[in-house]
Amino acid sequence: MMKTTDSTPPRTARLADWLWAVAQDLRQRTPSRERDDAVLDAMRRQFDARQKADKAGRWRWALAGPALCASVLVACVWLLGSAPPGESGATVMGNPGSGFIVLVSADRWAAYEKAGASTAWLVPTEVPRERLALLGLPYDPADAAAPVRAELLVHASGDVLAMRVMP
Structure with a gap:
């Protein structure tokens, strides 16, 4: 049974204090400006590489439609020409x-x-x-x-x- 005259602070107050201390520590540990620029440059290079790969893939699919139509046309002409x-x-x-x-x-x-x-x-x-x-x-x-x-x-x-x- 718990006494009402207990001197220990409630558990939520200790957790809030701990989170506040961690937040203050994180604010003090900001990365340098050079590191931020390096990360942004790497992200831009990765984004550009992905855009180039997507464009190459789109061209393949853009040519697939006309190639399929041409194949069907050739097959139809061949079938019509091969009838006895x-x-x-x-x-x-x-x-x-x-x-x-x-x-x-x-x-x-x-x-x-x-x-x-x-x-x-x-x-x-x-x-x-x-x-x-x-x-x-x-x-x-x-x-x-x-x-x-x-x-x-x-x-x-x-x-x-x-x-x-x-x-």
Whole structure:
């Protein structure tokens, strides 16, 4: 139990005195002017070096966007150029007026062409309108199940070589 007549000062008063003494000591220990200037110069050099490094990094990223666009453009041109002629909507025997869309590869078309035209027949038929989308032709999804009149160029072996959509 603590007596009220205790002569020791409270603990908070001793801590405040100690902090005041330390603050006074710190005020007396200020660094010299040369040391302050040296620290500021070192900080400026470090800041300049960081700014130069950041600028170099920004240029790399600034060139990344156009390089990526150019790469995508080259890839698209390459992909478009590498499509087989028989599957890219080319017309039969190079006659654009015929309206036929080649359905076989260029190699198979050349083999059938060597065999002669007498080995193929023109067969009228109806195909679902949704098949036009598979050939890359425009169609309306509202009437996808409606039939479309077409003519098929069929080889004697039964292979469908080409198709022409009739009006």
